[in-house]
Structures are given as C-alpha cells and as structure tokens.
Amino acid sequence: MSYKKIMTIIAVMIAIMFICSCNPVNQKKTGKTDWLKNWEKNNKVWKGMHFSPLEAKEFDPLKKFITEVMVPKGLNALVLEINYSFKFKSHPELAGTGFDKKQARQLVELCHQNNIRLIPLFNCIGHQSDGGENTFALLQKYPQFDETPYAPADNNGIYCREWCPSNPDVYPIVFDLIDEIIDAFHADAINVGMDEIFLLGDPNCPYCKGGNTAKIFANAVNKFHHHIVNEKGIEMHMWGDRLLKASEHGYEGEKEVSKTGTDAAIDMIPKDIVICDWHYWWRPQFTSVQHFVDKGFRVWPTTWRQATGGITFCQAAQKCNSDKALGMLFTGWYISSPDQLTDVINNDLEKYKNAENEFRIPYAEGILETMDKTLAEMDKSLN
Numbered sequence: 287m288s289y290k291k292i293m294t295i296i297a298v299m300i301a302i303m304f305i306c307s308c309n310p311v312n313q314k315k316t317g318k319t320d321w322l323k324n325w326e327k328n329n330k331v332w333k334g335m336h337f338s339p340l341e342a343k344e345f346d347p348l349k350k351f352i353t354e355v356m357v358p359k360g361l362n363a364l365v366l367e368i369n370y371s372f373k374f375k376s377h378p379e380l381a382g383t384g385f386d387k388k389q390a391r392q393l394v395e396l397c398h399q400n401n402i403r404l405i406p407l408f409n410c411i412g413h414q415s416d417g418g419e420n421t422f423a424l425l426q427k428y429p430q431f432d433e434t435p436y437a438p439a440d441n442n443g444i445y446c447r448e449w450c451p452s453n454p455d456v457y458p459i460v461f462d463l464i465d466e467i468i469d470a471f472h473a474d475a476i477n478v479g480m481d482e483i484f485l486l487g488d489p490n491c492p493y494c495k496g497g498n499t500a501k502i503f504a505n506a507v508n509k510f511h512h513h514i515v516n517e518k519g520i521e522m523h524m525w526g527d528r529l530l531k532a533s534e535h536g537y538e539g540e541k542e543v544s545k546t547g548t549d550a551a552i553d554m555i556p557k558d559i560v561i562c563d564w565h566y567w568w569r570p571q572f573t574s575v576q577h578f579v580d581k582g583f584r585v586w587p588t589t590w591r592q593a594t595g596g597i598t599f600c601q602a603a604q605k606c607n608s609d610k611a612l613g614m615l616f617t618g619w620y621i622s623s624p625d626q627l628t629d630v631i632n633n634d635l636e637k638y639k640n641a642e643n644e645f646r647i648p649y650a651e652g653i654l655e656t657m658d659k660t661l662a663e664m665d666k667s668l669n
C-alpha cells in the first residue's frame with residue numbers, strides 16, 4: 287500500500303472519529319442541559335441539603351430556606367425526598383398532599399436562579415411504611431406488590447414494608463411516578479433511595495423464592511438504571527448501604543451496611559450511578575468512600591447532626607484525593623419544616639416553647655452545627 291493511500295485511510299478514520307464525537311444523538315444521550323453543564327463546571331465540590339417528605343404548607347418555608355440559608359452558606363444542591371407526597375396526575379390513587387407540578391416548577395426555577403441543583407428522591411423497594419403502623423400509598427392501593435403480605439397490617443415485627451423487586455408488574459406504575467417527578471422538577475438526576483432494605487428475597491415470596499439477594503437487588507438497580515439513565519437520559523443516584531458488606535467495614539448495625547448478602551450487587555451494576563454514602567456518627571475510620579471510589583463510582587458522603595461525625599467523614603473523603611468523592615450531603619432528618627433551621631439561625635425560638643415540635647429544635651441545632659463545621663472543613667482544603 288502506498289504512503290498516499292495509508293495517509294488517506296488515516297485521514298478518513300480521523301474524520302469518522304470526529305463526526306462520531308460530534309453526533310448529536312450521542313450528545314443527547316447524556317441529557318445534559320446547558321444549565322447542568324455550567325453547574326458542573328462551577329461546582330467541583332457538591333454541597334447538598336436533603337429534606338424528607340414535605341407537605342404543601344412547607345412550600346414558602348422551603349423557598350425561604352433556599353434564599354436565606356442555602357445561598358449564604360454556599361450550598362449548591364438540594365435533594366428533595368418526594369415519595370408519595372406529590373400530587374400525582376398519572377396515578378391519582380397514589381397522590382399525596384405535598385407539592386404539585388406548578389410548585390415543583392417554581393422551586394426548580396428558584397434553585398436554578400441561585401445556582402442550586404435540585405435532585406428529587408423517590409424511595410424504591412424499601413421504606414414503604416413509616417417505621418410505625420402507617421403503610422404508604424403504593425402498598426395500600428396495590429397490596430399484591432408487597433414482599434411480605436403476611437406481615438401484620440400494623441407492621442409489627444418488621445422495620446418498614448417493602449415492595450417486591452422481582453414482581454414485573456410493579457415497574458410500569460413506579461416508572462410512571464418517577465417520570466412525573468422528573469418532568470415536574472425538570473430533573474437532571476433522581477435519587478431512587480433503596481436504603482435499609484431487609485425483606486427482599488423473602489422465602490415466602492413467589493417471585494423471589496430461592497433467589498440470590500445480590501442478584502435480586504442488582505436486577506432492580508439495573509431496571510431503574512435502564513429507565514432513568516438509558517431512556518430518560520438523566521443521572522441516577524441511590525443510597526449506598528446495601529452495597530457495603532458489614533464484615534468488611536467497621537460500621538455498626540445492619541442499616542449502614544448489609545448483612546443479607548446484597549453487597550455483592552456492587553459488581554453487577556453500572557458505575558455511572560452516584561452513590562450517596564450515609565454515615566452519621568463519629569468513628570475512627572470511614573472506609574466506604576474509598577471502597578466506592580475503588581469500584582469506579584462517584585460517591586457523595588452524607589452526614590446528619592453530629593459535627594464530629596461530619597468533619598471526620600469529610601476528612602476521610604478528602605483523603606481519597608479523588609474527583610469521584612463529590613463533596614458532602616447534609617440531611618435534615620427529624621426536622622418537620624425547613625423553618626426550624628431558619629428559626630434556629632435567627633434565634634427565633636419563642637414559638638417552640640411547650641409546642642408539639644419543641645423536641646425537634648435540638649436536632650435542628652445539631653444539623654446546623656454539623657453543616658457549618660463540615661463546610662468549614664471542606665473550605666480549609668480548598669484554600
């Protein structure tokens with residue numbers, strides 16, 4: 287082959303590679319808006335706040351929290367746990383009394399104006415009841431999806447109800463809900479929860495019976511991933527506890543780590559899932575961030591209301607020295623309204639004296655102290 291021919295072939299190959307890299311179909315698959323590309327460029331360290339289910343009356347307190355607390359503190363992401371609180375149109379039988387689409391749009395607009403990424407969360411599989419006797423909408427309306435239908439109606443003896451991840455009929459309904467949330471919040475990412483799952487693979491479940499828990503868990507993760515990442519073109523986030531083997535990490539109990547064998551799923555799921563790795567209490571070592579990074583995942587360490595816990599977890603994440611360790615996510619568990627955090631900051635606590643929610647104020651104080659001290663620790667490393 288002549289030199290000229292070889293050069294022509296090389297030129298054609300380079301041209302093909304260039305055309306492929308510019309292919310708008312490839313670009314579209316990532317689903318990234320200009321706003322998100324800009325946010326990613328300007329926010330190399332993710333500083334997030336998480337709130338659990340919000341009633342419609344929390345709309346104004348949340349807006350106030352965004353502008354008066356998140357912006358001054360430099361927080362750049364808001365994880366809103368929606369679950370069945372949303373006023374779903376696709377499945378009115380599952381609709382709650384929380385935000386509607388119009389409010390969702392207003393929230394995301396406010397967030398985007400303030401350089402804050404809004405990531406909705408919808409709890410999948412686990413947490414289908416409130417830890418007490420209240421079972422949430424899906425299993426109330428569709429009891430056939432229950433992993434343990436034989437468990438007492440008041441949930442006595444189980445942590446939370448779960449839906450069966452091996453029942454194919456559950457997915458079309460759940461995908462409708464997820465799609466509606468994605469649309470309402472113009473979401474470029476959604477967190478599918480999947481934490482603290484204990485019942486999956488129940489020997490009495492006709493769909494799961496005899497199955498391997500890791501495979502059952504991974505199959506479910508992969509179904510969500512296919513729908514959210516491949517079909518909707520956005521990012522998938524999930525809690526990380528089911529992917530950590532209890533005996534390989536020092537975390538205590540069975541909530542932060544798995545004792546049911548689901549951890550082996552870590553090698554069966556796509557690496558572009560963002561893992562929200564939650565650990566709330568001080569300990570000499572936090573081994574999970576490095577573990578997830580080594581496995582190829584991006585990981586968002588998540589803390590709560592103990593400042594020493596937040597600081598040491600943050601330091602452990604920084605030691606990984608990896609851009610896959612994304613920053614820190616602060617949770618607002620036990621806070622019934624974002625107002626409680628704003629009121630603690632403004633020392634406006636008189637109204638809580640002898641009120642039903644007075645006991646929540648120490649939680650708010652702990653959350654704010656953890657946030658401030660951990661943010662200071664993060665900034666230290668940037669200076």
Ligand SMILES: [Zn+2]
Nearest residue numbers: 450491493494
């Ligand atoms: Zn099952």
